[in-house]
Amino acid sequence: MTRLKKILVLAAALLPLMSVSAQNEKHGLNRADMDLTVNPGDDFYQYAGGGWMKANPLKPEYSSFGVFNELAEKNRDQLKELFDNLANEKHVKGSNGQKVTDLYALAMDSVRRNAEGTQPIQQDLADLASFNRATLTEFIAYQHMFLGNPFFGIGVEADLANSAVNTMYLSAGSMSLPDRDYYLKTDADSKKIQQQYRDYLTKMFMLAGYKKKDAQRATKTIYDIEYKFAEASMTRAEQRDISKLYNPRTIDQLQADYPAINWARYFELMGVKNIGTVILEQPKVMAVANNLMTTLKDQEIKDYVAGMIIAGAAGSLSDEVGETSFDFYGRTLSGQKERQARWKRCMSVPNGVMGEAVGQLYVEKYFAGDSKDKMVKLIGDLRKALAERIAGLDWMSDQTKVNALVKLNSFTVKVGYPDKWKDYSKLEVDPSKTLYDNMKAASLWSTKRNLEKYGKPVDREEWGMTPQTVNAYYNPLNNEIVFPAAILQAPFFDPKADDATNYGAIGVVIGHEMTHGFDDQGRTFDYQGNMTDWWTEEDAEKFNAAAEKLAEQFDAIDLGNGEHANGHLTLGENIADQGGLRIAYDAFKKTPQAQAGEKIDGFTPEQRFYLSYGRIWAENITPEAAYMQTKSDPHSLGEYRVNATLRNIDTFFKAFDIKPGAKMWMDEKDRTIIW
Numbered sequence: 124m125t126r127l128k129k130i131l132v133l134a135a136a137l138l139p140l141m142s143v144s145a146q147n148e149k150h151g152l153n154r155a156d157m158d159l160t161v162n163p164g165d166d167f168y169q170y171a172g173g174g175w176m177k178a179n180p181l182k183p184e185y186s187s188f189g190v191f192n193e194l195a196e197k198n199r200d201q202l203k204e205l206f207d208n209l210a211n212e213k214h215v216k217g218s219n220g221q222k223v224t225d226l227y228a229l230a231m232d233s234v235r236r237n238a239e240g241t242q243p244i245q246q247d248l249a250d251l252a253s254f255n256r257a258t259l260t261e262f263i264a265y266q267h268m269f270l271g272n273p274f275f276g277i278g279v280e281a282d283l284a285n286s287a288v289n290t291m292y293l294s295a296g297s298m299s300l301p302d303r304d305y306y307l308k309t310d311a312d313s314k315k316i317q318q319q320y321r322d323y324l325t326k327m328f329m330l331a332g333y334k335k336k337d338a339q340r341a342t343k344t345i346y347d348i349e350y351k352f353a354e355a356s357m358t359r360a361e362q363r364d365i366s367k368l369y370n371p372r373t374i375d376q377l378q379a380d381y382p383a384i385n386w387a388r389y390f391e392l393m394g395v396k397n398i399g400t401v402i403l404e405q406p407k408v409m410a411v412a413n414n415l416m417t418t419l420k421d422q423e424i425k426d427y428v429a430g431m432i433i434a435g436a437a438g439s440l441s442d443e444v445g446e447t448s449f450d451f452y453g454r455t456l457s458g459q460k461e462r463q464a465r466w467k468r469c470m471s472v473p474n475g476v477m478g479e480a481v482g483q484l485y486v487e488k489y490f491a492g493d494s495k496d497k498m499v500k501l502i503g504d505l506r507k508a509l510a511e512r513i514a515g516l517d518w519m520s521d522q523t524k525v526n527a528l529v530k531l532n533s534f535t536v537k538v539g540y541p542d543k544w545k546d547y548s549k550l551e552v553d554p555s556k557t558l559y560d561n562m563k564a565a566s567l568w569s570t571k572r573n574l575e576k577y578g579k580p581v582d583r584e585e586w587g588m589t590p591q592t593v594n595a596y597y598n599p600l601n602n603e604i605v606f607p608a609a610i611l612q613a614p615f616f617d618p619k620a621d622d623a624t625n626y627g628a629i630g631v632v633i634g635h636e637m638t639h640g641f642d643d644q645g646r647t648f649d650y651q652g653n654m655t656d657w658w659t660e661e662d663a664e665k666f667n668a669a670a671e672k673l674a675e676q677f678d679a680i681d682l683g684n685g686e687h688a689n690g691h692l693t694l695g696e697n698i699a700d701q702g703g704l705r706i707a708y709d710a711f712k713k714t715p716q717a718q719a720g721e722k723i724d725g726f727t728p729e730q731r732f733y734l735s736y737g738r739i740w741a742e743n744i745t746p747e748a749a750y751m752q753t754k755s756d757p758h759s760l761g762e763y764r765v766n767a768t769l770r771n772i773d774t775f776f777k778a779f780d781i782k783p784g785a786k787m788w789m790d791e792k793d794r795t796i797i798w
Contacts, residue, residue: 150617151624152731154724156738164785167775168765171737181743183460186453187752189742189761195593198609201489202470202481202591209484219480222552223473229558230469236558237441241331243559244436248331251425259416259424260385264392268570269563271431272297273424274412277393279576281600283369283402286652289576291401293377296352296408299345299434301456302754306353310685316455321346323451324430330444331433341426348415348427355411359755360691363644365654370403377401381409383416395577438468439559458745472558476565478589479545482608485591486540490608495539498611502536502604505633508710509702512798518665526649526657530640533650535583535603539611540590595632597639599648604636622714623728627735630707631700638702638798642695643670672795673697673771680763682753688767693759700759700768702798708732708774729778737765771795 158173169176172190181188206227214221229235247270254262266273275295282290300306300320305313321342328338362368377386390398403409419427437448446462453459462468474481513519513527550568552561576582583601588594590608597604617625639645646666649655658666677690677697690697711717717728726734740761744752749760759767769775770789781787 151620152724152726152734152738156741157734162785163779164781164787166766167733167737167769167779167787168740168762171734171765172741175738175741176743179743181745184463186457186459186748187742187744190739191593192742194610194612197612198591198593199467199470202474202485203466205481205484205488206470206473217548217551219477219483219547222547222550223477223480223484225552225554226473226476226561227469229554229561230472231465232558233442233465236439237443239557240441241433241436241444243440243557244331244432247432248429251429254425254428255421259383260388261392262428263384263416264389266428266431268393269567271428271435273428273431274416275409277401277574279573281581281652283365283600283654286600286648287581289579289581291395291398291577292404293372293401293409294404295412296356296405298349298352298356300349301751302359303353303356304754306350312684317346319451319455323447323455324434326447327433327437327444328430330447331429341430344419344423344426345430348419351411351415352408355405355408357405357407358692359757360689360694363691363695363757365644365647368402368404369654370406371400372403373400374398377403380406381413383413393574394571395574397578436559436562438472439557439562456747456751458747472562474589474591476562476569477547477550478591479541479586480547482540482590483544486608490539490590490611494608494611498538498606499536501629502538502606502633505630505637505706505710506531506534508706509634509637509798512706512709516798518669519662520659523658523662527641530602530650530657531637533602534637534640535601537586537603537605539606539608541584541586543584545585595636597636597645598652599640599645600652602640602648602650602652604633604640606633606636621723621728621731622711622716623723623731624735626707626711626714627732628739630710631703631736632739633703634706634710635699635703637706638699639695641702641798642698644695666797669795669797670694670698673701673797676770676795677759677763677767680767682749686750686753688753688759688763693757696758697764697768698797700764701771701796704736704768704772705796705798708772727778729774733769733775733778737769740764 154174155178156175157171158169158177161170161173163170175190179188185192206223209220209224210228212220212224214224263273267276275293276297278292278294279289280292282288298306300316305316305320324342324345325335325338328341329335333341357367372380374386374390387398390396416424434448437444449459449462453462510528510531513524513531516524519527549572551564553564581601583603586605586607587596587598588605588607592607593609595604595606595610640648646658647654647656649657656663674690674694674697677688677693679690680688682688711728711732720728723731742761744760752758752760758764766787770787771794773791773794775781776788783790
């Protein structure tokens with residue numbers, strides 16, 4: 124997945140819903156999950172989920188654990204059962220069963236990998252000795268095909284301006300720390316992490332056989348290169364303006380502006396013929412990459428690429444190498460105390476390489492057939508609610524409303540699993556070879572498969588997530604909302620729970636994904652998935668003013684230690700949370716439970732709706748993981764997805780009779796309503 128695709132696929136956790144009557148009050152909300160000692164008008168997040176957080180303290184294997192992680196754990200157990208069953212069956216060579224089984228077995232065979240140590244990567248490291256400046260283009264192309272993306276990388280995705288056709292994207296400047304701020308900040312904590320990162324690099328080089336002096340030299344080279352990339356990079360908030368990442372260049376223009384690479388030769392080596400226009404994502408970063416490729420000494424380029432090879436192979440080598448990688452990325456950056464059990468880590472290998480092959484088996488065993496139909500119907504009901512809300516907006520003109528409704532009615536809905544499964548017949552998995560060699564082969568297969576799409580029509584049936592992924596997403600290029608099978612199950616889908624519980628969870632997050640089509644990024648794409656302006660100038664100004672007001676609310680959140688939330692980075696998700704709440708509440712108010720107004724377990728239907736929403740974001744998280752999320756993730760922390768978002772919802776205040784003076788209260792003039 125290219126960097127641009129990661130930005131565009133607006134992932135958010137999703138929940139399934141089925142409308143049932145209120146008589147099943149023993150299901151749904153659990154008072155034990157709440158903290159009734161807290162006033163809901165002071166801290167609704169704690170009120171709704173404090174009991175759950177107290178009962179679920181962080182285990183050493185987690186840096187954060189929330190209600191969604193419960194479902195992820197159940198999903199892992201199901202996948203383990205699948206893998207164990209496959210291991211006891213005979214498989215035809217070349218079949219998906221053979222490949223999945225052998226990949227999992229190779230990953231689980233720690234005895235073999237510990238005996239191999241770092242031997243599997245030694246030939247690739249030795250091959251670096253032959254590099255010289257005259258072969259830079261060939262050298263980079265080989266690395267990009269097999270091993271990593273030094274200096275820059277390419278990938279094929281739908282053209283932002285013509286989403287029906289695949290085009291080539293070019294990005295530069297990969298960094299190993301979570302965000303540019305990790306390099307650029309100069310406070311004591313940041314300097315400590317920077318030194319710990321350098322120490323990690325040095326140790327990894329030494330494990331690969333480098334002498335300490337050589338390892339330190341290579342470490343300095345890598346850090347200096349990544350620092351330069353960080354300086355030139357746009358902030359993550361700036362990258363939310365997708366138009367700034369759309370910079371078409373012909374091959375001749377690339378050659379003139381970035382002559383370190385012979386571009387025609389490079390694309391020929393990558394197997395891409397008749398290359399025309401390339402979309403450059405960040406020209407300033409590419410300029411830095413070009414300068415580095417021109418000015419670095421041969422040894423510095425070798426050290427830089429060697430670091431990528433070693434770090435990229437960490438999961439395929441010995442426990443010592445894996446533990447060293449975890450010590451930095453898990454313990455230091457995330458605050459995670461222990462690595463997850465080996466089987467949990469190892470299932471990510473076949474899951475990552477052959478995700479849809481695993482998904483096909485997963486769906487056959489665990490996905491109830493009627494769940495898909497029920498989900499499609501529910502989405503239809505929520506779509507009607509959003510249409511009614513759009514039609515009733517007082518800040519939007521009729522002209523823009525028509526365009527918005529056309530886009531909404533053009534949504535493609537994908538539920539459960541693909542209608543057409545991915546073909547893995549050209550992928551070879553050889554158990555006689557090392558795990559590292561098999562992962563190289565998988566990388567080559569995946570790279571070729573992606574590049575072969577260049578210039579061809581976009582396959583709109585293809586999925587961006589596997590069925591066993593506990594998540595969901597909106598893709599503006601396809602104008603689609605996608606709900607994998609794994610999220611459509613307990614504990615979030617309870618057919619015996621009351622409507623309020625389900626609409627406050629599933630309904631909100633379905634509305635959330637729909638609203639992504641109209642957030643600060645999604646609104647710049649039309650009903651066909653093309654990046655075009657379908658807004659009147661006046662309506663766009665009104666939207667931007669309201670969005671800026673919401674961003675400022677989150678910017679004002681004080682996280683302590685001089686840090687604040689980033690309301691501009693998280694703007695799309697915050698808009699979607701707010702929209703999801705309003706849409707789901709509108710739909711819920713049409714249910715028999717809402718109309719009857721009877722209390723269940725002491726709570727009104729409206730209260731249960733908001734309690735359900737507050738509960739699903741309950742989580743415990745380490746300070747390190749919270750800091751990383753704030754710097755690098757477009758999703759706000761769970762606490763603020765509840766407390767900060769609800770302060771804009773008038774029906775929330777009414778449900779709990781919250782008055783001025785309460786900590787949750789926000790004056791009506793300060794609230795912002797977008798969708």
